[in-house]
Amino acid sequence: MVDKFSEIFAGNTNGYGLYNGKGHIFVKKPVTKELYEQHLTGKISLGIVPITDKGNCRFGVIDFDDHKKNGIKIKDFDYEALLKKIKFLKLPLVVFKSKSGGAHAYLFLQEWTPAKDVRHILKKFAYSLGCSRDVEIFPKQEKLKSGESGSFINLPYHAGNTRVAVVND
Numbered sequence: 644m645v646d647k648f649s650e651i652f653a654g655n656t657n658g659y660g661l662y663n664g665k666g667h668i669f670v671k672k673p674v675t676k677e678l679y680e681q682h683l684t685g686k687i688s689l690g691i692v693p694i695t696d697k698g699n700c701r702f703g704v705i706d707f708d709d710h711k712k713n714g715i716k717i718k719d720f721d722y723e724a725l726l727k728k729i730k731f732l733k734l735p736l737v738v739f740k741s742k743s744g745g746a747h748a749y750l751f752l753q754e755w756t757p758a759k760d761v762r763h764i765l766k767k768f769a770y771s772l773g774c775s776r777d778v779e780i781f782p783k784q785e786k787l788k789s790g791e792s793g794s795f796i797n798l799p800y801h802a803g804n805t806r807v808a809v810v811n812d
Contacts, residue, residue, distance in 0.1 A: 644683070645676055645679050645680045645683065646676065648679050648683060648800070649676050649679040651701075651702070651751060652679070652691055652701075652702065652798055653691075653701045653702075654674070654691040654692050654693045654694065654695065654700070654701070654702075654795075655674070655691070655692035655693075655694060655695050655696065655787075655792075655793055656673055656674045656695075657671065657673065657674075657696065657792070658670055658671045658672065658674070658692065658792050658793075658795075659672075659674050659678060659689060659690060659691060659692070659795060660689070660690025660691070660692075660795035660796075660797070661687055661688060661689065661690065662688040662690065662742065662797055663688070667690065667795075669792060669795065671792065674691065682798055682800075682801060683800055683801075683802070683803050684802065684803065685801060685802030685803070688742070688797060688801050689797070689798050689801075690795035690796055690797045690798065691795055691796065691798055692782070692792065692793035692794060692795045693758070693761075693781050693782040693793075693796065694758045694782035694784055694786075694787060694793050695755070695787075696787055697755075698757055698758050698759070698785070698786040698787065699755035699756060699757055699758065700752065700755065700756055700757075700758050700761045700782055701751070701752050701754075701755055701756075702749055702750060702751050702752060703749070703750045703752075703758075703761040703762070703764070703765050703780070703781060703782060704747050704748065704749050704750070704765075704780070704781040704796050705736070705747070705748040705750075705765050705768060705769050705772075705774075705778050705779075705780060706741065706745070706746075706747055706778060706779040706780075706781060706796065707720065707725065707741075707745045707746040707747070707748070707774060707777065707778055708743075708745055708777055708778065708779065719744070720744055720745050720746055722738065722740075722746060722809045722811075723811055725738060725746055725748070725772070726738060726809065726810070726811035727811065728772050728773070729748070729772070730811070732768075732771055732772070734768050734771070734772075735750060735751075736748040736749065736750055736768065737749045737751065737808055738808065738809045739799040739806055739807065739808050739809065740799075740805075740806050740807055740809060741797070741806060742797050742801070742806060746809070747796065747799070747806075748768075750764065750765060750768070757785075758782045758784065758785050758786065759785040759786070761782065762780055762782065762785055765780045766780060781794065781796045782794070
């Protein structure tokens with residue numbers, strides 16, 4: 644399971660993010676399968692930078708934050724409405740609950756794809772969903788500059804049963 648999870652959520656291998664319940668830190672060390680395993684077992688909360696040093700991605704994310712303002716939750720996130728829009732528009736997105744109670748809509752790719760193209764597609768998807776102003780797009784960068792780490796996103800399935808996929812039949 645760890646092998647498949649690390650393959651699906653592959654990104655930059657030169658660093659990763661950790662969330663310790665109080666805040667985020669970035670660690671400039673190689674990403675290993677052991678880190679993915681620790682994430683799935685709940686020992687750590689792992690964040691991956693989707694963009695590689697070569698500017699490619701295997702996944703991208705629309706991070707929906709319209710349920711909070713200035714970091715404070717103002718309403719429960721409406722997963723059902725988001726899923727209905729995605730289904731109606733036939734968008735290839737998988738929705739997961741986020742750490743903060745919002746939603747992350749993942750686009751998974753068969754091949755490494757230029758981050759510029761992934762960002763362009765996700766911006767169009769967000770616009771189509773009527774949410775282009777209240778979202779963040781990951782990867783945040785189209786290309787990494789020399790020595791730049793990139794921005795990470797917290798992965799789903801922390802401890803195996805949190806931040807899970809949301810489905811609507």
